[in-house]
Amino acid sequence: MIMARPLRADPRKGSPMKLRNTTILAVCGLMALGACADPNTGTGVGGLSRTQQGAIAGAATGAILGAARDDDSNNEGRDAARGAIVGGIVGAVAGNILDRQARDLQQSISNPNVQVVNRGDYLQVVLPEGILFATGSAAVSGVAQQDLYAVARNLNQYPNSVVQVVGHTDSTGTQAINQDLSQRRAQSVAGILAAAGVAQNRLSATGVAASQPVASNDTAAGRAQNRRVEILIRPTR
Template identity: 75%
Template sequence: MNLRVTTILASAGLVALGACAPTDGTGTTGMSRTQQGALAGAAVGAVLAGTRDSDSNNQGRDAARGAILGAAAGAIAGNILDRQAQALQQSVSSNVQVVNRGDHLQVILPEGILFATDSAAVTGQAQNDLYAVARNLNQYPNSRVQVVGHTDNTGSAAHNMDLSQRRAQSVASILTAAGVAPARLTATGQGFNQPVASNNTAAGRAQNRRVEILIWPTR
């Protein structure tokens, strides 16, 4: 097996992954993240092993070994995200959305359950959800966590940037108080720079007012 064949196999794996992408808008796929991780890891492992081999006579063997090791590593990472996402969704209220993005988890908390209008003080019910998130983060400690605040476009850019930053910091402070190591956390505000819906309607603006907790595995 030469490098060309190895590359074809890797490309085929990536095409297969693409075929499993969501088609119905629900975020579900034909494969679990564990299976997707294994397939992607196999493709990457084969390419790396094939291209780094100094002895071209053994390139096929080394590519196969790389594929096996890559598949194992990818499957483990995907399985951990699957399990963490499932545990998270079961522990928070129905208003909190947990999305498995494949390489990280996205926890979306709408403003309505977090804050009063133009306030950065977290409500009592939302604190319960944040403590549940903190427990999950402590059960899965090998990750870094980004807390990102977002607003709609009502008011000035400066005011919204400040509000989103203070809201992100409030959420991060509760996670820290609940036992998450501060070194794992960053808190940033994006103001109205990253809308997920139109700011031309009340429903769209409500979607844009949110805090996201992004959980990135570190190994």
């Protein structure tokens, strides 16, 4: 009879103990970095600032990559800890920049109906139709142009990003009409940003008609919320 031989753990592979140690070290890195976060930045999920959230995400990613790239198979915990610290610092810097840009942007816009939302990895500027366009028109009003110039100045102050302008409509009317209107409106807003000095290679304009509602199209109030242009600012580094 041939006896089955017990399988031995490959010493080159991470053991449960190593993985547990990696997790502990990563958490320690997160706690240390969280204690150093700037208390003056905006808060996000769970009361954490975007800086803290960036540090947490970066530290976790750094810990995993540090352990995975361990070349000598003997210092996985050390490499994970180093990865957590470096990743956390990078994440915190990126989060802090978005916090500052969002704050500066909100302060520079005069119309209180314009929303600036920090989504964690990008900024979303929401401009309702009522402050931009007349009904059925893609011509930006003179008052709204001033706020778009303020957005452009902010984009030039923080140049490491790409900017997507997205036009939205409600569901009233045909798909073809809504698609054309949303595209022309997005292009109008992007054109003003370009005229104000934002580099063309950073800008794109897209119309999505009524495909991305934020409220019910069954009510007048809901339809008004859906008619909007959004400026999405995504950091490139």
